Amino acid sequence: xxxxxxxxxDPTPIVSSPNLQAxxxxxxxxAIPDHELARSVIQIQAIDTTGxxxxxxxxxxxxxxxREAGLLLTAYxxxxxxxxxxxxxxxxxxxxxxxxxxxxxxxxxxxxxxAVDELLGLAVLRVTRxxxxxxxxxxxxxxxxxxxxxxNVIAPSDPLRLFGHPGLDxxxxxxxxxxxxxxxxxxxxxxxxxxxxxxxxxxxxLPYGHTGGPAFDLSGALVGLLVPEFYExxxxxxxxxxxxxxxxxxxxxxxxxxxxxxxxxxHAQEPPAGFGVPIPGDGAWVxxxxxxxxxxxxxxxxxxxxxxxxxxxxxxxxxxxxxxQGTEPGAxxxxxxxxxxxxxxxxxxxxxxxxxxxxxxxxxxSVPAGALPNGRWTLEVWINDALRSTSTAIVGVExxxxxxxxxxxxxxxxxxxxxxAAPSSLANQxxxxxxxxxxxxxxGVRWVVLRNDQLMYQSPELRxxxxxxxxxxxxxxxxxxxxxxxxxxxxxxxGELTLDAIWELF
Numbered sequence: 001x002x003x004x005x006x007x008x009x010d011p012t013p014i015v016s017s018p019n020l021q022a023x024x025x026x027x028x029x030x031a032i033p034d035h036e037l038a039r040s041v042i043q044i045q046a047i048d049t050t051g052x053x054x055x056x057x058x059x060x061x062x063x064x065x066x067r068e069a070g071l072l073l074t075a076y077x078x079x080x081x082x083x084x085x086x087x088x089x090x091x092x093x094x095x096x097x098x099x100x101x102x103x104x105x106x107x108x109x110x111x112x113x114x115a116v117d118e119l120l121g122l123a124v125l126r127v128t129r130x131x132x133x134x135x136x137x138x139x140x141x142x143x144x145x146x147x148x149x150x151x152n153v154i155a156p157s158d159p160l161r162l163f164g165h166p167g168l169d170x171x172x173x174x175x176x177x178x179x180x181x182x183x184x185x186x187x188x189x190x191x192x193x194x195x196x197x198x199x200x201x202x203x204x205x206l207p208y209g210h211t212g213g214p215a216f217d218l219s220g221a222l223v224g225l226l227v228p229e230f231y232e233x234x235x236x237x238x239x240x241x242x243x244x245x246x247x248x249x250x251x252x253x254x255x256x257x258x259x260x261x262x263x264x265x266x267h268a269q270e271p272p273a274g275f276g277v278p279i280p281g282d283g284a285w286v287x288x289x290x291x292x293x294x295x296x297x298x299x300x301x302x303x304x305x306x307x308x309x310x311x312x313x314x315x316x317x318x319x320x321x322x323x324x325q326g327t328e329p330g331a332x333x334x335x336x337x338x339x340x341x342x343x344x345x346x347x348x349x350x351x352x353x354x355x356x357x358x359x360x361x362x363x364x365x366s367v368p369a370g371a372l373p374n375g376r377w378t379l380e381v382w383i384n385d386a387l388r389s390t391s392t393a394i395v396g397v398e399x400x401x402x403x404x405x406x407x408x409x410x411x412x413x414x415x416x417x418x419x420x421a422a423p424s425s426l427a428n429q430x431x432x433x434x435x436x437x438x439x440x441x442x443x444g445v446r447w448v449v450l451r452n453d454q455l456m457y458q459s460p461e462l463r464x465x466x467x468x469x470x471x472x473x474x475x476x477x478x479x480x481x482x483x484x485x486x487x488x489x490x491x492x493x494x495g496e497l498t499l500d501a502i503w504e505l506f
Contacts, residue, residue, distance in 0.1 A: 032220025149221025167209025
């Protein structure tokens, strides 16, 4: 292709894949024994009772961070209150406590979601009442909070104690008794717009029920929270957020009045390959590729930091990474690179998967002597001839401003990102669907919802979760029907009003 430069690419994937077993370490006796730490760890069950019977739809782990206020910290994918259709996922958050006897946890309390950070995948809950019983009085929640440690000093090879429940769908166990696993930190990853280390890689593969579970150092101090790339009962948990990144969220939650209702942002969970691509039913999942100009290297393993979507002209190296989950051994994996829509055979590669049910793939493209050609660098990841994810890095070119078109309203969404039910005043949610383009380097998006010119909801600023072009939806949902009136949705991209849509419900 004219203007393109042949780049050197190792056809062997550079992989960071945790061991099947946690690292054994010869360490001193912990300052706080496991059975004492266990009392600050709880099992979380998202329970649905709308069908006339009790059904747990998701389950995982959490940790008590404020006993007096009854605050719990967990992973947001576990307690996200919506299904991919936009309707409520559950009606109650059950909290099962560990009494210290080594048995299965006891379902004893209910909690409510009061604060989230979608970027970091963290959520704060408040214990509100006994399970199916009376409201709790102040200070009635008697289980101890974890002792907070300094996660900023964690370094690779540091040993940790990882706590979590195995998971109700885990057929390999007969009990939900709390599990404690020794593990060590193997690397660091970075997120955009967040200084310092934001995710630590571990050498342990933990059952899905550890989602939201705490990581303690050897002294017994809380230093991290286990978070998945994507919540799935068949996939293990191998990474954690340093606790320092949760402090601001917890402090904000602790200051909220008890009578203030929190409404979590309601929006599409666009597949990494976009809504326009069929989703195979084989369970394999690949995250949307991330790009960075900087990375640290340990042998052939890259740890990216300061992720970006746009890069200046003259950029000499482009690092990339993506996570792969649930892929069967021997599956054919392809990395297809495009420059301005033209396939770059010299960059593309294929290999047979042999890295277990979770691994991070990281590598770079670069010019031996010079800069990357300017343009739109698109990476597609295919498994067994099916497109699983795609993302584009913009190098040294101007983009058209973001646009949102073809807007319409509905009350439920389908797997293709389209409305499957007409908007209704009797539904508990109202969704705005639209096509978008020019969003490759978008940083943030938020939306404001009005009814009869009265403010009903305004979302927090979210890092744009979609791609450069495709289909998306945002919404407003509550526990009660939305009701009749003239509804107005205003979507702002990086602070600029991009879509203003109105619908009247009767």
